[in-house]
Amino acid sequence: MIYLDNSATTKPYQEVIDSFTQVSEKYYGNPSSIHRTGAAAERLLWRARQQAAELLDVKEEEIVFTSGGTEGNNTAIKGIALAHQKRGRHIITSCIEHPSVLEACRGLEGLGFSVTYLPVNHQGLVDPAAVEAAITEETILISIMHVNNELGTIQPVEEIGKIAKQYPKLHFHVDHVQGFGKVPMPLTNSGIDLCTISGHKIHGLKGTGLLYAKKGTHLFPLMHGGGQEQSIRSGTENLAGTVSLVKALRLILEEQQKGKQHLLDMKERLWSCLDKTKQVSINSPAGHAPHIINISVPGFKPEVLIHALSEKGYYISTKSACSSKNEDVSAVLAACGMPESKSSSALRISLSYHNQQREIEGFCKALGETLHQFSEVMG
């Protein structure tokens, strides 16, 4: 079974599982308890926080451990909105964000906030000039993702960060869930105030994640309670999950160094075979994220192809696993101005550093055979 759906979720590193089980067994104390069992847990939590900060090149107090990407995005967006609503009630985002960003923004519209959903060009790119033009006196937040989860488009967050810096009253949040470990994005001096990372997209565990919140960024918490995580995220800390997350952060960053060329080689191979397949048109912009290729096969129902490919042992997906409302049409592709023939026949192939060239070759062959079989049937 060849898994090519690494943007939906990834297989955890064995080392990640090991640290999870070891910490679960040895450090079961509640970090808020003042006895030694609690203190040992608290020390380990602090060490994990230090390491995470070091790996991201930020300060310890800027790390907020969360239950995942959705919580990170909601904490950032709702947290800024509710804490700064006296200053202004306008938010800028794009129309191709992940549902956890889009729906959080829609929820805020219900509370009286106004949201600008910036359009994207046919490559799925947000125009930084459009971001700047959308800023008003009322703007408190810009939320733009780094790497789009369906297309792999890399947004110009560096330029948007420069713009954001000129408006000290507003905050800039980046959903880095798909980009982390694949496409570097320095945080220091970037103009980025908030950045969401998810564990299970980087071979960490589900239910883990972190939010970078730049020192001095005031957030209203989603949850009230014991005041853990600098009062931004109450609830007994998931120590084993947190330690395993930091392990995943470290390992994926190492792989990013070592495996960069391998990933690019696989993508290039995949690209060239897809490019040669006549029924296929490639939607992802060339030269963007090294791990995601989105294609359309007009005239073919995506589920049918996915099913046929899975029978041959290859697992890919239609679009984001998180959005299955309208059966076939991808809102992201539609926003890029693609006709329905393409936006309703999209498939996403997403790679990890652990895939092999021969798997890519096998996939290309399987796809070719499948299309050939169906073409014959359909005559």
Added chain:
Amino acid sequence: MEPIYLDHAATTPVHPEVTKAMLPVLQEVFGNPSSVHHFGRKARQIIDEARRIIAGSIHANEKEIVFTSGGTEADNLAVVGTAMANRDRGMHVITTQIEHHATLHAAEYLEKQGFEITYLPVGSEGKVSVEELESALRDDTVLVSIMAVNNETGMVQPIKEMGKVLKGHPAYFHTDAVQAYGLMDINVDDWNVDLLTASSHKINGPKAGGFLYMREGVQVSALQYGGQQERKRRPGTENVSGIKGFQRAVELAVENRSERQQKYADFKQTFLQKLRQENVQFVVNGIETETVPAIVNISFPGTNVEALLTNFDLSGVAASSGSACTAGSIEPSHVLSAMFGKGDDRTINSIRFSFGLANTKDNVEEAAGRVASIVNRLAE
């Protein structure tokens, strides 16, 4: 000296069976439950099975279980979520002075949103009165949130009687059952509750797991927005292995419930008896016969919490002054203050001991011996 953990109400060790059940899921079943392919479907099956078993443990329907990242999130979803979704029906909420901070701070947030909150008092026995609840109820009450077992004293609250009182009233009834779940036989219909919170790490499951039971038809606004998971009431990729671990912990808790109840009751008696043998001056806070067997809260006259805990810890005994979630600070307990009045000595000389998986009759007796000699020295 051998460390002895008597703080199971703060958190519990993960049961080896739980880790064993989680491992294959971590290693093999890594798919996203929302994916339509084989990997996704395998993960979905795990969640479906866990939901069925966990729903069964409180006699609920599986559709009524919303998995969360823990007790705090479930309490917030219950309190903030139902109040906000039903604010057009009324803006009065009833809770108590002895709730966990997850509930209390959620209620304080509602106050800022314009809600009126009644915090029911308790008497010196630490029990919320059914009559007080009845007289606090108003036409515009939309939510009543009362815990099933207090986390500091272990006092069982009269939830079933309160459920009867609320039967004819449209207000939703939420109970934070974090300290009850696993130890008490819970039937949501019998209790007549609409919402119920449970947490995994209090019953030897992994941390960052919990659920909110929501009776079918209860309206809540979600705290988070995103995908379609948990029928939009709690979006975010499901923590599949954590949910599996929680399921295993629930199975173990249900299987051995009466055996454990007996065992912990025995531990508590052993502990108290040893203190008496050693001529320790102490009073049990609350009504001993109305507490869960796993928790005992004891006042040691003439001592002080900080000195007690430091010395206990040095002797290897892990206990607590109350809720662990007040993040390290030793402030007088809000629960004991509600029972005895602010400034009462018992609010600063009481310790919670809580029994569980890490205990044997021998180590409980050993711990009691260490506690006795420390208290006798400090109280001189």
